[in-house]
Amino acid sequence: MxxxxxxxxxxxxxxxxxxxxxxxxxxxxxxxxxxxxxxxxxxxxxxxxxxxxxxxxxxxxxxxxxxxxxxxxxxxxxxxxxxxxxxxxxxxxxxxxxxxxxxxxxxxxxxxxxxxxxxxxxxxxxxxxxxxxxxxxxxxxxxxxxxxxxxxxxxxxxxxxxxxxxxxxxxxxxxxxxxxxxxxxxxxxxxxxxxxxxxxxxxxxxxxxxxxxxxxYHLYNTPLPHVSNLLPHQKTIHGFFISDTLREELHKKNEMVLQTVNAQDYGLPEDLHEYHSLYPLDLTQEKSTEVFGYQSSVYKCMCSEDGKTYALRRIEGFRLTNEVAMQTIEGWRRIKHANIVSIREAFTSKAFGDHSLIFVYDYHPCSKTLYDVHFGPQAQLASQVVVGAPKTTDHVIPERTLWSYLIQLTSALKKIHSAGLAARLIDPTKILVTGKNRVRMNCCGIMDMLTFDTAPNIAHLQQDDILNLGQLMMTLACKSLTATHNISKSIDYIAQTYTQEMKNMILFLMSQPVPMKTVDQIISMLGPRIMQEINEVQTANDVLESDLGRELENGRLTxxxxxxxxxxxxxxxxxxxxxxxxxxxxxxxxxxxxxxxxxxxxxxxxxxxxxxxxxxxxxxxxxxxxxxxxxxxxxxxxxxxxxxxxxxxxxxxxxxxxxx
Ligand SMILES: Nc1ncnc2c1ncn2[C@@H]1O[C@H](COP(=O)(O)OP(=O)(O)OP(=O)(O)O)[C@@H](O)[C@H]1O
Incomplete structure (x- = not known):
């Protein structure tokens, strides 16, 4: 030098x-x-x-x-x-x-x-x-x-x-x-x-x-035109780092992944198959048997094989009599979709002191169920809506959100039905919200194993999926878990609150199959809405990419x-x-x-x-x-x-x- x-x-x-x-x-x-x-x-x-x-x-x-x-x-x-x-x-x-x-x-x-x-x-x-x-x-x-x-x-x-x-x-x-x-x-x-x-x-x-x-290499990206009203060459100091909300969200997720409890305090096994560090995700004492017919529990855990975090779903007190039933999971393991929680494996265990059937799913930190988001205690506080209540706008789920849910769930159903399977669980407690308006079908494959001996008819189950999707949409649109008890009243409420298109769509989903309804029919009815959804997804992607660009520069400086x-x-x-x-x-x-x-x-x-x-x-x-x-x-x-x-x-x- x-x-x-x-x-x-x-x-x-x-x-x-x-x-x-x-x-x-x-x-x-x-x-x-x-x-x-x-x-x-x-x-x-x-x-x-x-x-x-x-x-x-x-x-x-x-x-x-x-x-x-x-x-x-x-x-x-x-x-x-x-x-x-x-x-x-x-x-x-x-x-x-x-x-x-x-x-x-x-x-x-x-x-x-x-x-x-x-x-x-x-x-x-x-x-x-x-x-x-x-x-x-x-x-x-x-x-x-x-x-x-x-x-x-x-x-x-x-x-x-x-x-x-x-x-x-x-x-x-x-x-x-x-x-x-x-x-x-x-x-x-x-x-x-x-x-x-x-x-x-x-x-x-x-x-x-x-x-x-x-x-x-010394340059920071400019704010996206639709994200900022600054000129391309202007930046606030925040422009050098990712947004505070995203940072907070990511921090919370990372923190959640690392949460642990003392296994003995919760009566949990130290190890379960290749999984350890079990952390209960569902702390409610009274377990419902409504969905599976058995009580179930969910745990976060670490896998000693790959070091990743997974969600274990335990079906309590279930004794698997037919080993062939385990093969039903193979079809589900092949399904990879953005709106379906992927399953990794299933096995039986006596580690909890009973005969348990364990399903291992991908873990999505800080996710909530659709039920928690729209019908949980916090959501209830925010709105006390009953069917037929006077129309106000502050408690209803925005129509845009409803269309987004429907598009995502229809996309998931398309994948499942194309694979010759049926979802069988389209329930607010079994749909995970893993991000803003981002939904994923959870617990796929469980019902197939639990009801293996009854040899269900897949075509009928697929029709049921469409009907269940309609019921879910009605429940959300009316923001009432009992909306399906009085369909005509609920439809009236939907007609008052949302567009004609939304009402027609829910009516179609809940109508009798003549002779059969298919997911493709739903998709063709959704046409223009799908375009809008794609646009919004790509815009959101742009924002994230822009955030990534900023951190890229900061990583270099580090x-x-x-x-x-x-x-x-x-x-x-x-x-x-x-x-x-x-x-x-x-x-x-x-x-x-x-x-x-x-x-x-x-x-x-x-x-x-x-x-x-x-x-x-x-x-x-x-x-x-x-x-x-x-x-x-x-x-x-x-x-x-x-x-x-x-x-x-x-x-x-x-x-x-x-x-x-
Ligand atoms: N794969 C997963 N990744 C992350 N969290 C999950 C996963 N599966 C479930 N959870 C969380 O575990 C909690 C309990 O889930 P669960 O499906 O038992 O809901 P629930 O409302 O308690 O239903 P049920 O009444 O049938 O027990 C929920 O908060 C949910 O967000």
Whole structure:
């Protein structure tokens, strides 16, 4: 890694904050000496080194030495600064450099001449970049006033070119300046690097053919237009993370998966077949026998084979007399559907002290039954609805929700009937709600095993499924568990409350089969509603994908932070000159201060997340933008690009791995 050379700008010319440096000064004394690593050239010269005023950390400081670190070679003329911080200036000014306008913020993009191993293949042969704005605000270039309490910041966007970020690729061309108000980092990015010109201005070949644009990994996705009313280049701080509601929901689910109880306290076996850590999901003392004809219990458990969590359904006191009945589960095991809780296996057990039949299903944390959601104690409190009650809108289930339930359950039935099976349990207590309006048929296959000896007629059972679906819809539409006791009154209520379509659909489902009703008939009646459902599902999917995109970026930054943590402040290398506080490691340390330890005019810590994210993203991308790093004693400054800092970090991390 090339080191740095101090440069003293002549009086009245440049500041490290990015003002233009007068390269044509004739004085070349101390700045023109060659170095141990070979002659170098610089455009800046001075006879009398004078303090340079810099603004960093919102705090004006005076700096004796400004060091440009690892500047790239220019036109093959060896403009490479390679001296350490604080050492006397020894480089030779090069007139060529003056053409490049030696600013903090002026990128000299000549990748073909770069000797650095960190140069990306994509940038080779790229033409010189001449920034549109060469004058840069000194405050911003130096890191200026970073504290910005305004909730809204502007984000820097650019095309994503790998497949993972494919969905964001439509942002291409929608590049935006990384303004961030006062938090501008200066440099090429703040000079509307991408904003005004098209990509073509920057990345093109002499032949005119477009080059692949280098992958920019430092970018956050923009909010979806229908999710946010912000402009594409604007973001609130929340825009960097997934939504609070989703985070909370996911946390609760994770927490639920890890819940345990002392098995003995609940009279549960420690192990059951290959399952352990049983956790009762149904704590009601009085078990109903209404649905299965037997009492049943549900437990969450862990599988020692695959480490996953499952839901065990125990049918209590059932003695399986015919082993062949176990085979009925095979047909159900093959069914994989988004609206059916998948079954894994079934077995008998005496571990509970009786003859129990155990069914193992996928576990959906924090799910409730349709009954709990619409008829449970909380739902009852919210509405005291009876059939024939005056029509109000605050207690009825929205029609959109009813259609969504119907579409999902019809889809599940289609799958089941196509497999030559019948659901047999379309009951509010046996339909799980696993997300917002997301339903899944539960307990599939249990009735087949419990009634194996009676050899039921599948065609009749399938007709019953459609009838039961109609009854369920009527129960939900009237929000009354006794709605089916008085069908004509319930239909009247539905006609008053919902559309004619809904009434007709429920009537069809509950009508006598003449000669047979099929799921396909229901599907054709649902036609337009299915289109609407697809649209809503895809919109919800977009939102989740957008959330995922944000976390993707944060995951990347976490890895960067971990690297930082490994490198910075290693006590075992305190006395090691190879790991000293000069050179690469020194730059990393100063960069750490620049990112995290900024202070305001009053010397108070600046806690600006947006600044941290900006810096880390630019670092991870290794952009050519330059920043000024200042030593803690405020005597030296380094002008260094993110690309160079990134190379320092990579090399320091490599050294660490080697030292193992
Ligand atoms: N596969 C599963 N994943 C997660 N939770 C489940 C699963 N199956 C059932 N549960 C939960 O277990 C609890 C009890 O389920 P169960 O089917 O016994 O409902 P119930 O209303 O108690 O019915 P019953 O009166 O027949 O016992 C419910 O809260 C349900 O959400």
């Amino acid at each position: 090339a080191s740095a050379i101090p440069i003293m700008p002549p009086p009245g010319t440049a500041t490290a904050a990015g003002e233009e440096t007068n390269a044509s000064s004739s004085s070349t004394n101390a700045w023109q000496k060659s170095t141990a690593t070979g002659p170098t050239k610089t455009t800046v010269s001075s006879t009398t080194p004078k303090p340079v005023s810099l603004t960093n950390s919102n705090k004006t400081r005076t700096c004796r030495n400004i060091v440009i670190h690892g500047f790239c070679k220019y036109e093959g003329k060896g403009c490479e600064f390679n001296h350490d911080v604080g050492k006397p200036a020894t480089s030779v000014p090069s007139p060529e450099i003056s053409k490049a306008k030696l600013h903090v913020n002026s990128p000299i993009f000549k990748p073909s001449n770069l000797s650095s191993g960190s140069v990306k293949a994509e940038s080779i042969n790229a033409p010189e970049f001449v920034p549109k704005h060469s004058q840069v605000d000194s405050n911003s270039a130096a890191g200026g006033a970073f504290q910005d309490n305004r909730p809204m910041v502007q984000s820097f966007v650019s095309p994503m070119q790998n497949s993972l970020m494919g969905s964001m690729s439509n942002l291409a061309g929608n590049f935006s300046q990384f303004g961030m108000g006062d938090m501008s980092m200066g440099g090429p990015m703040s000079g509307n690097y991408y904003g005004e010109g098209s990509v073509n201005n920057y990345y093109y070949q002499a032949s005119g053919a477009m080059l692949h644009q280098p992958l920019q 890895r960067l932070m971990i690297k930082f943590g490994f490198i910075n402040e290693r006590p075992e290398f305190d006395m090691d000159p190879a790991w000293s506080e000069t050179g690469d490691r020194y730059i990393i340390k100063l960069f750490r201060d620049y990112v995290f330890h900024q202070v305001d005019e009053a010397g108070l810590p600046v806690l600006d997340v947006a600044h941290v994210l900006t810096c880390l993203n630019k670092l991870d991308a290794g952009v050519d933008e330059k920043i000024v790093l200042m030593s803690r004693d405020e005597l030296s400054c380094l002008i260094v690009s993110y690309r160079e800092i990134k190379a320092c970090i990579d090399s320091a991390f490599r050294d660490l791995s080697k030292s193992k």
